[in-house]
Amino acid sequence: MAKVDRGDSNATMVTEFILLGISDYPEAQMVMFVVFLIFYLATIFGNSLLIVLIIRSPLLHTPMYFFLCNLSFLDIFYTTSSIPQTLVNCFFRRPTISYIRCITEMYVSLFLGIAECFLLAVMAYDRFAAVCNPLHYTTIMSWKLCTQLAVTSWASAFMMTLIPRLLQPTQFCGHNVINHFTCELRVFLNLACSDIRMAETVIMINSVLVLALPFGFILVTYGRIGQAVLRIRSAEGRGKAFSTCGSHLVVVSIFYGSAISMYLRPHDKAFSNRDKIVSLFYGAVTPMLNPLIYSLRNKDVKGAFWRLLGKKMSE
Structure with missing residues (x-):
């Protein structure tokens, strides 16, 4: 942290943050490193x-796989x-991250998380069309509509990320310890000493729009899908759909x-180690x-996969 003078008063400008993670339990840090590494490598590979x-196989050029x-x-x-x-932080007793990197990481993660919320809802609609209207599926889920839904999901996520960014607090009064593995938005806001009531209200509204409404839409959609599946006479067809x-x-x-347990919660509720584990999901x-x-x-x-593998082996 660096001290800077502004007028007649001293203010503390935060230039870096300390990410607690599980640094209070150094014996568990290497275990967490292995767990995170396995998760990350499996995610990248899979x-x-x-x-x-999907790109190489023409048979997978369908809306669902798109x-x-x-x-x-x-x-x-x-x-x-x-x-x-x-x-990297698992190797440090008190890992730090610069202010700029923290902000960048936070809003990139927020943008991608919001985009995933919208994409999951779109995929639920795609399954609804496939199961409930199989004869008209190709007409309903045209490539034009699929492209529009994907573009809308990404663009909406970008717009909804800009809103909390514009309301981001600027005064931290020297508070720079983030009780989390990463720069999580809700934990970041807890450090502010300026008035964040407007930011909290907007984030709560955003959370309802991004989490509660899409989740409700998905539940209703799958309720309709369940009714349609029960009407399928073929046991094999029902099993495949289910x-x-x-x-x-x-x-x-x-x-x-x-995500709902993290973002649709009172602002004054402190983040515990349990909350940090939940965020990993x-x-x-x-x-x-x-x-x-x-x-x-x-x-x-x-x-x-086997066709691709066979082709590679024959080359």
Whole structure:
């Protein structure tokens, strides 16, 4: 931190932050390093493989896999925005991060997290169209509509990230200890000594729009999907539909449940070690699970994988 004089008063300008993480438990830091490293490598490998398979296989050029490709691309950058820094921090007793890097990491992660919320809702609509209107699916989910939905998701996430950025507090009065693994927005705001009531109100409204409404939409959508599946006479057809949609719902519940517990909460509630662990589910666990649950267990993706492997071996 650096002291600067402004007029007749002394003010403290924060130039770096201390990320507590689990530094109070040094014996657990190496364990966390291994866990984070496994999560990160699995996320990069699984999502990168899925992107390659979707691009290389014409059979996977469908709306569902188009959105999955968007999601995998997002998850690679989402974890990369924070996990490498967390891995490095495991080797320090009191890891620090500069103000600029903290702000950059925070808003990049926020942008990608919001985009994932919207993409998961769009993917639920895609499954609704596939299960409830199979005969008109290709007409409903045209490539034009798919592109518009993807662009809208990314653009809306960008706009909703700008709002808290414009209301970001500037006075910290020397408070620079972040009780988290990363620069999380809610924890960051707790350090401010300036009036943040407006920022808190806007963030709460944003959280409702980004978390509660899409999650409610997904639950209603899957309720309709469940009714449609029960009307399928073929046991094999019901099993396939339940498997595909059930996998999506599991990931959605983990992601939204952990994010809602962090952002739809009173401002004055302190963040505990439990909250830090919960944040790992939407920051590290779900990006790793997405390719496993959505597609790598899917017959079409497995076929694309073995075809790609066979082609590579024959070259």
